[in-house]
Amino acid sequence: MAAAPNDDSLTDSGSLLEASGLAKHFGPVVALRSADLRVRGGEIHALMGANGAGKSTLVKILTGALTADGGTIRLGGRARTFRSTSEARKAGLICVYQDPSLLPDLTVLQNLILTATPISSFRRYLADLGLGGFDLSTMPRELARPTLSLLDLARALAIEPQLLLLDEITASLPADLTSRVFSVARQLRAEGRSVIFISHRLAEVSALCDRATVLRDGKTVGVVEPAQGGEERIVKLMLGPVAEEVAAEAASPSTPATGAVAVEVRDLKAGTLNGVSFTLRFGEVLGVAALEGQGEKELFDCMAGVRRPESGQILVGGKARSFGHPADAIRAGLVLIPADRLQALLRQRSVRENIALPFVNRIARWGPINPRREKRRVATAVKRLQIDTRVTSEVRRLSGGNQQKVGIARWLAGGFKTLLCFDPTRGIDIGTKRQIYGLVKELAANGSAVLLFTSELPEIQLACNRVIVLFGGELVDEMPASDADERALLRAAHGLPSEEGE
Amino acid sequence: MATAAAAAPRTSGIRFGRAARRYGWTIAVYALFAVLMVVTLIIKPDYGAFEWNTLTLAALPLAFAATAQTIVVLSGGIDLSVGPLMALANVLALRAMLGHDLGYSLIVALIVLLEVTLAGALNGAIIVLTRVPDIVITLATSFIWAGLALLVLAKPTPGVPFDFQNLAQGSTLSAWIPNALLLLLVIPLVWIPLRRSRAGLAIYAVGSDRNAAFRSGVNLGLSRVLAYAVGGFFAACGGLALSMTTGVGSPLAGTYYTLSGVSAIVLGGVSLAGGRGGMLGPVAAAYILSLIPAVLIYLGIDPNYGQMIQGVLIVIVVMIGGLGVVLRRA
């Protein structure tokens, strides 16, 4: 089963993996335009890119989970196409994902049997990762996320892959476990094998990786050596035109808002979120900067009534509110735009029905609909957002950007006081992004309050007046947008001074 | 190391807790059965080997129906054609066995098992190939199998060879170990090796988390078809069990077993969402569901209450299960 750790023929030819011109689209959505990736034998190679740049699609194509529409993959000099993950596995390519792919209802041992993983080898790597003596009759359902990640990694290592892909595996790991993963990766490199490492954390990339390939909008835009001060270049490449946009916007500094308090959050605790307090005023866009999993999701969910906080208060217009259902939050004027557009949309229904959904959200409105009035309200919102569609067509046939606009248009038509935007531009093209940010600013200027989280830190300055930074579930910093350049935000979002700190 | 220690529970206390969590429902189902048996003994002090034998005979086809449904549900599907498949096996067997000896009957039984296993596999193949939801397809094929059963045999007809009936009806070993109880061994004989094989694990895998199963290299379509095929096999066992226990070939026997089979697996602790559960619970549940009408008769109550009680029991069980989900969400 195990491939020879050192295959000289591979290293001779220079590249272990050569992917060029890979493309993939899903219906109207282009996930990957033209991605190139060359990985040498004995190299740790970073794959970088903003959200929606096409990293996950590329990984899925490399590991056989998806087949590309175009382009070639050469492994050890031979052209290959993988039709399934098991084919890629046999060729020595395996991926460990951020969400562990162990089956929750089989014991760990059964998971190993299912994937024909050599058990002794698995145990050895598990010991390397600090889980010696692990009980294999445990069920993944019963385990914590970091442990699952390590198990998943050990399982991948146990088949002695030539090329190991780590897709954001460190995102859910505490620092001590991250360093264990690093040492295993370095060990592979020492044996002449290769690792593709995907992470949002620049510090990790420059500490670990030999080279980095940067993707933007589904294209490879550059290959950088992060160790030699390449971080700046990576950031620049990842951002593309937006970086210039930021510079342009910075020329017109947004002023701090002085409106009345729209929402006050007091010592809110829920899951990862560990006691956060702040105020949001009418007329401002308050940015929330955070790496993934710092409690930002819980914060938005609590404010939108999607989940109940464990403790703490949300005050709307000075009165403490308890939201048991999104309906309660909506009545208080707080509405949520989630990151996953499809989470909020009715895919099979028309644009009009999607936008008009909040019109009928109470028993009192179950009766006949006034079609003319509805048409008018919907048309106004569609026009304002320049949604590019016939209003009657199904939402699933729209592009991602237009779908997100429909999600926002719903509330423009339905009415709100405070807009909670959770990463509204994830995977959306730059033109639409600009429109959405422009709209958000306009809404604030017209007196609404906006709370905006974006996973793309450089975009914060585009839209916000003020920024709060979450790290480890706590509010660690607050600054006016004029100070919130990417560097400052990155430092704060990493919980600096100590980047390794928890 | 702290994480590792927390992640790998090693103390016996935790182990016990884990076992209770994993098998708690099954244990509770057996406890319920035990309680019901005790109640029965109190109501009817002269409960003896004969009554016990009657119970095992009544429970045998239902136990197979529940087993058939369990495998399909574990793979994340549902098979509403289990009953008609049983009826089909039952009438096919009667048609071919009529007036023959035991040896011939056994060969017929084997052929019927094969045929109905293929019918089950066909259910699965249609679902996988057409991508139409399992409910619709098996609802439709339940018409087809029931119609075929009626074509094979227009009306209930006695005539299952006595030697074949006696495979289930006697008590060869001891009065308290009736053959109908021993025949249940078919279930572990097929199930245990399957469960330990990669194919069996793959069935659990597709029901548990399709995405993770796909990433683990499981062939999703094939695993689902296999589940339906094995379901078909057990439905065939159920049909043959009907032949043995009733001695009659009955084309309309099916309907009851589809519904009761689903009831048994719900009561037996198999998650309808797929991936969780085993065979022990549903078999015990089949015994419980078969015992209820008997208890009613012993109590002198109209056995028609049985169906009602069965329904109410299921409603309560699924609502408790649902309540757990609701509370966890809140």
Place this chain on the structure above:
Amino acid sequence: MSSRAAATARIVQQNSIIVLIALLVALAGLIEVIRPGAVNANWVSNILEFAAPLGILAAGQTLVVITGGIDLSVANVATAAAYIMASQAPFGVTRGIVAGLLVGVVVGLVNGVGVAVFRVQPLIMTLAMGLVVTGTLNVYSQAAVRSVPGVPAVIHTLGSGTVLEYVPVSLFLWAVLAAVLIIGLRGTGFGRLLYALGDNQEATRLAGVRGWQVLLTNYMACGLLSAVAGIVLAGTVNAADLSLANILLLPSVAAVVIGGTSIFGGSGSYSGTAVGALILTVLNSVLTLLDVPDAVKQVLYGAIIVLLAAAYTRVLGRD
């Protein structure tokens, strides 16, 4: 999905009702070919009369399927409603009808509580309630009713009477209900919410809708329609026995599927279901005319549902 397939999908989707009606006409044509002169006013009257109870039963089923659920207790409810109506009718026909309809509402309420509040899978909840209803009905018939009750004259007229010789009385009821459903699904907030819940429960929740209220009401509506269907059917066959409507369970789902309502929920219409019910009734008539035995009829029913469902899934695709 290629753009051509998508275009085809859209055409079929927008005109599926025309395709269905064409199918219906073709089946009628087939009868005329087999037995010239068979398709006459009397035949049409008969078809409508027998399609009405199925159409009404499938109406409730449509409402539930649109929300992504399924109600396997409709036939049991219809049977129970008819039986209880008939057995209570001697104390007053109104009392009988109210009692029958109440059966539907109560069972629908329990189904709704199970599905909407306790989040039980609709399939299981309604299956179990079907058992409860049938079991309870059996007990009731043993305990309270001496003999099989007769159907009151009013109901008999409702189920099998005609106006102007050929127009069945039940058609009027069916037409009114159909109009209410078709208009209600399109033009009311409640209708919108049914589609919304069937399409995406989470999205509906995020839009501030308390889904349980909608689902609960909807299952009650389904129960009520099932009860109406049972009472009409009792009038049509002029009997109310303990297995009156049981054979209509699968056709009620079949009519919905044939009518083009997605079994996943979120799309569909009652007009499709109504034509579906007519197609099933005409098909039955064709097969009866051909002297096809019941067994073969069943096999054909099953095969047709598989083929139609597969065709819908292929053409309309869920990407």
